[in-house]
Amino acid sequence: MDGWLLSHVKSPRPAVCFIPTASGDAPVYIDQFMDAFTARDCEPSVLPLFRRRLDADALRTFLLGQDIVYVAGGNTADLLAIWRVHGVNRLLREACGHGRLLCGISAGANCWAQASLTDSFGPLTFVRDGLGLLPGSVCPHYDSEPGRRTSYRETVATGMLPAGWAIEDGVGALFTDGRLTQAVTRTPNARLYWVQAEEDHRTSERALPCRSLLEAL
Incomplete structure (x- = not known):
C-alpha cells in the first residue's frame, strides 16, 4: 500500500x-x-x-x-x-x-472528512468537526471491529452523520477534488462502500469496485 x-x-x-x-x-x-x-x-x-x-x-x-x-x-x-x-x-x-x-489510516482517514465514526470517547460515537476536505463522512475498520457496521449505518440513517464512505481493512481509496477516482485492496474480498440514508430510518450500502493492489502497481 x-x-x-x-x-x-x-x-x-x-x-x-x-x-x-x-x-x-x-x-x-x-x-x-x-x-x-x-x-x-x-x-x-x-x-x-x-x-x-x-x-x-x-x-x-x-x-x-x-x-x-x-x-x-x-x-x-x-x-x-x-x-x-x-x-x-x-x-x-x-x-x-x-x-x-x-x-492516513484510521483516525488519519477520518480527519479529512466532514464527519466520522470514532471510538475517541470509548464507546462508538461520531465527530462532526473534521477538516471537511472530503465531503460526507468516513467509517474505517468497517469489517474488523465489532459494532462498526451497525453503528455507522444507524448514525447515517438518523442523520447524525451525513452519507459517506465505509472502508474495510486493507482497502485504499484515492479521492480527487472530493470524488472517488480509484480504490484498491491488498486483502482478498475487502470492499469500499457508499452508505446513505433512505426512507424510514434505513440505509443503503453499495459496494464499490476495488482493484487488486498488485494490478494497480
Missing part, C-alpha cells in the same frame, strides 16, 4: 511527512513509519506536536514543502483538537490547495 501511495506523486524522490498526533506521538509508531519509508525511494520525516520545535513560519514552510502528508491512527477527536491549537488544520488546507497528497 505504501508503494501505491508513492506512485501517485510525480517527484522522483518525494518528501513524505508523518504526523503521529493521534497516537500521542508514540515512539513505536514513529519507528515503524521510518523503518518502512527509509527503505523506499523517498525523503521521510516526522512532525511531532507534543514537543514542537518549529515556529509558525517554519512549520508552514515545512508542511508546504512535503509531497505527501501521512497521518497516523489513534484518537480522532484529540487529533483534531491539537491540530487546531497549533494551526495545523489551516496549513493542511493550504497544502491541499497546493496539490499535496494527504492520506
Whole structure:
C-alpha cells in the first residue's frame, strides 16, 4: 500500500511527512513509519506536536514543502483538537490547495472528512468537526471491529452523520477534488462502500469496485 501511495506523486524522490498526533506521538509508531519509508525511494520525516520545535513560519514552510502528508491512527477527536491549537488544520488546507497528497489510516482517514465514526470517547460515537476536505463522512475498520457496521449505518440513517464512505481493512481509496477516482485492496474480498440514508430510518450500502493492489502497481 505504501508503494501505491508513492506512485501517485510525480517527484522522483518525494518528501513524505508523518504526523503521529493521534497516537500521542508514540515512539513505536514513529519507528515503524521510518523503518518502512527509509527503505523506499523517498525523503521521510516526522512532525511531532507534543514537543514542537518549529515556529509558525517554519512549520508552514515545512508542511508546504512535503509531497505527501501521512497521518497516523489513534484518537480522532484529540487529533483534531491539537491540530487546531497549533494551526495545523489551516496549513493542511493550504497544502491541499497546493496539490499535496494527504492520506492516513484510521483516525488519519477520518480527519479529512466532514464527519466520522470514532471510538475517541470509548464507546462508538461520531465527530462532526473534521477538516471537511472530503465531503460526507468516513467509517474505517468497517469489517474488523465489532459494532462498526451497525453503528455507522444507524448514525447515517438518523442523520447524525451525513452519507459517506465505509472502508474495510486493507482497502485504499484515492479521492480527487472530493470524488472517488480509484480504490484498491491488498486483502482478498475487502470492499469500499457508499452508505446513505433512505426512507424510514434505513440505509443503503453499495459496494464499490476495488482493484487488486498488485494490478494497480
